[in-house]
Amino acid sequence: MQTFACQCGATLFFGNRKCVACGCDAGWCDVCRRMTAVSSDGHCLGPGCGAAVAPCGNRLAYDVCNAFVPQSATGETIRCRSCQLTSVAPDAGDPQNVHRWRLLEAAKRRLLYDFQTVGYPDAQLTAAPPLTFRFLADTPEKHVITGHADGVITINLAEADPVHRETARQQFGEPQRTLIGHMRHETGHFIWMREIEGQREDQSASVFGDHANPAYGDAMKTYYDHGPAADWPARFISKYASSHPWEDFAESFAFYLDMRSVLDTLRCQAPQLVGAGAGDLPTMLKSFQEAGVALNEVNRSLGLTDLVPEVVPPAVVAKLQFVHDLFQRYVAAT
Ligand SMILES: [Zn+2]
Ligand SMILES: [Zn+2]
Ligand SMILES: [Zn+2]
Ligand SMILES: [Zn+2]
Structure with a gap:
């Protein structure tokens, strides 16, 4: 996650509700889609935004959200895009x-x-x-x-x-x-x-295996009765990924988002650990795994579990490429 800047120059973190330096309201702006300070008269102070905003209904009623939404013409309380x-x-x-x-x-x-x-x-x-x-x-x-x-x-x-x-x-x-x-x-x-x-079921099956055979319920019973396949580290991102192609996809997908999130954070917080730009999948994986060595050592120095515990064998790279291509289809179209 990137960090953002308040109007006063202090850092705003993703979970902030207020700026701890100047005390102004802060939160996620659903209009400009970033963390921002909000003026006392209800305007987003994010760069180039200036939208008239109001707190998300869940921020007002339950304090379970920090977002701001566009002010409604009727003055009614509305929930943010995430809360909706x-x-x-x-x-x-x-x-x-x-x-x-x-x-x-x-x-x-x-x-x-x-x-x-x-x-x-x-x-x-x-x-x-x-x-x-x-x-x-x-x-x-x-x-x-x-x-x-x-x-x-x-x-x-x-x-x-x-x-x-x-x-x-x-x-x-x-x-x-x-x-x-x-x-x-x-x-x-x-x-x-x-x-x-x-x-794209055929393409998916060629990468993750046939999701129709064995049936999901049968595969899960086998997994919980007998545990993962002994050779799972050579073929899957996690033990659970070996239970069925649908779980393999979900686990590979989750790993891909983990990687993208960590790289996004590092590009903001420690750019010397990663290259510039999103890049292609092999470049991202290489950056993630190299940074992972350093990040794991940081965690170990505090007695915490590894931040990047996964080892990515060649068979899993093809799965991550499949996930990456799903997103690139949209990125290329914009
Ligand atoms: Zn501030
Ligand atoms: Zn805004
Ligand atoms: Zn909300
Ligand atoms: Zn699942």
């Missing part, structure tokens, strides 16, 4: 739910920034069936399963609890388990539906 994607929010009567909801919304705003970074058009997210999110808590009667179906991404609210997440991470042997990681993985399934289903 949440079709089902948790019960806001419970303060713990609101805290977890806030963390999920922050991850979702970061996901939309990812799409902005890679040049994916809004129209592809909003076409029917549109991308939407449900953030749901378990009830005594019903366990909420995190997943994607027909454009709807459901995330169990418990994933916003770090104790739950670490327990699950250990249980499933994952190197990382984060909210933004869930967002990236599940939108991988959405992108498969939007960009591949009925359009």
